Amino acid sequence: MTKCPHCFHGIVPDVHAWRCVNQGCELRPDLIATRFTGVQTHSRRIVKLTRPPEQYEWNPPVNLACPECRQPMRPVCATCHYELPPGWRDGEAVCIAMAGARATGKSVYVGVMIKQLERLVEKLGGSMIFATERGRATYKNVYEKALYEKRGIIQPTPVATLSDSYQREPLIMSLGIFGGKRRFLVLRDVAGEDLERPVTNATHLGFFSQADAIFSMFDPTQVPTIAGQLPDLVSAQLHEGGDPQVVLENLLRLVGQGQPKIAIILSKFDTMQALRRVKGGPWSRIMSNTGAGFMRDPGMSSPHYDLLDGNLLHFEVQSLLSRLGAQSLVTSITRPHTGNTFPYRFFALSALGEAAEGERIHKRGIASFRCLDPVRWVLDAHGII
Numbered sequence: 001m002t003k004c005p006h007c008f009h010g011i012v013p014d015v016h017a018w019r020c021v022n023q024g025c026e027l028r029p030d031l032i033a034t035r036f037t038g039v040q041t042h043s044r045r046i047v048k049l050t051r052p053p054e055q056y057e058w059n060p061p062v063n064l065a066c067p068e069c070r071q072p073m074r075p076v077c078a079t080c081h082y083e084l085p086p087g088w089r090d091g092e093a094v095c096i097a098m099a100g101a102r103a104t105g106k107s108v109y110v111g112v113m114i115k116q117l118e119r120l121v122e123k124l125g126g127s128m129i130f131a132t133e134r135g136r137a138t139y140k141n142v143y144e145k146a147l148y149e150k151r152g153i154i155q156p157t158p159v160a161t162l163s164d165s166y167q168r169e170p171l172i173m174s175l176g177i178f179g180g181k182r183r184f185l186v187l188r189d190v191a192g193e194d195l196e197r198p199v200t201n202a203t204h205l206g207f208f209s210q211a212d213a214i215f216s217m218f219d220p221t222q223v224p225t226i227a228g229q230l231p232d233l234v235s236a237q238l239h240e241g242g243d244p245q246v247v248l249e250n251l252l253r254l255v256g257q258g259q260p261k262i263a264i265i266l267s268k269f270d271t272m273q274a275l276r277r278v279k280g281g282p283w284s285r286i287m288s289n290t291g292a293g294f295m296r297d298p299g300m301s302s303p304h305y306d307l308l309d310g311n312l313l314h315f316e317v318q319s320l321l322s323r324l325g326a327q328s329l330v331t332s333i334t335r336p337h338t339g340n341t342f343p344y345r346f347f348a349l350s351a352l353g354e355a356a357e358g359e360r361i362h363k364r365g366i367a368s369f370r371c372l373d374p375v376r377w378v379l380d381a382h383g384i385i
């Protein structure tokens, strides 16, 4: 069973829905889509059909016509009314949501990781394409243009309830056929601001509870002792972050009884590596340990997640987080109050490889570090790549 790329709910074989796309058909307020997008949404006629009980050989109608205008309809998710990309039900999607306070590096990571994943798939002799035109345009206009054309940073992601918030459109990548099935990777970027606010009645953020994985970013430059040792690198950042503990509590509230894998990612790791050069500082020795996993990047030599290397890094990052004073964050994940435990793993990465200088990325360009680790972890667990 695959999932909806927008609300991440399961797309079950027994329930089908379609929406009329004929411009001439009447638009009406769509209360379901409004709840799931977080903004006023209108839809043309929607038809929903469920397999009649005891009719085991039921097949949904093909080429369904709109009962009002007799024009063709298109398949949508029965839960949230998002239009499903062509061939969606025959494929299998892995759905990932980003999390973390403002300015932890989520959007920059999404921008860089997609580029790297594209290269990895090519290296394997395949190709990665966007499954929807809107997703492709969003990637190009928001992420690629800022990072790779203008060589600048990405503006803070706006809260989801604004009419033109781009992150409502999931980024859906088709990875090719693996194990006899077409595989998709879905990424939903999120505004840190949305996770810093109370999250009650936030159906539009309900996808967290249904996600296959959540990439939760923690920014070491927000830790005062680190910022104090690297004043130049940190002051060059333009945007402020929020309280990571509040964000994590909100995230766990949104996850509820869901069972996503959670990758806790120490982002902007280049800044931690720069501590090596702060002579006599308490971090210089720790960050100079040549045997440490955080000193090297396994690169693209293997498409697989290297479990041995990953385990080493997992424990190293867990202890780095404790030293950074984020022990409560680690405990919230490893022993959540809800009693709902989920698979988790610690990662460290740097999307840019070096601090940005105000609005611009560093002159030496993007030299990322360990960006593919979390995706490889998730894809490997699903038997993809």
Ligand SMILES: Nc1nc2c(ncn2[C@@H]2O[C@H](COP(=O)(O)OP(=O)(O)OP(=O)(O)O)[C@@H](O)[C@H]2O)c(=O)[nH]1
Residues within 6 Å of the ligand: 100, 101, 102, 103, 104, 105, 106, 107, 108, 109, 153, 154, 155, 156, 157, 158, 190, 191, 192, 193, 237, 238, 239, 267, 268, 269, 270, 271, 349, 350, 351, 352, 353, 354, 355, 356
């Ligand atoms: N040193 C360093 N800085 C980074 C890196 N990635 C991002 N940054 C800095 O962090 C800032 C915020 O990054 P974003 O990706 O926009 O943060 P975000 O988490 O998407 O923030 P919101 O959209 O507000 O939730 C950037 O403008 C950069 O200055 C990195 O790998 N290394």
Ligand SMILES: [Mg+2]
Residues within 6 Å of the ligand: 106, 107, 108, 155, 156, 157, 189, 190, 191, 192
């Ligand atoms: Mg962002």
Ligand SMILES: [Zn+2]
Residues within 6 Å of the ligand: 004, 005, 006, 007, 008, 009, 077, 078, 079, 080, 081, 082
């Ligand atoms: Zn849906």
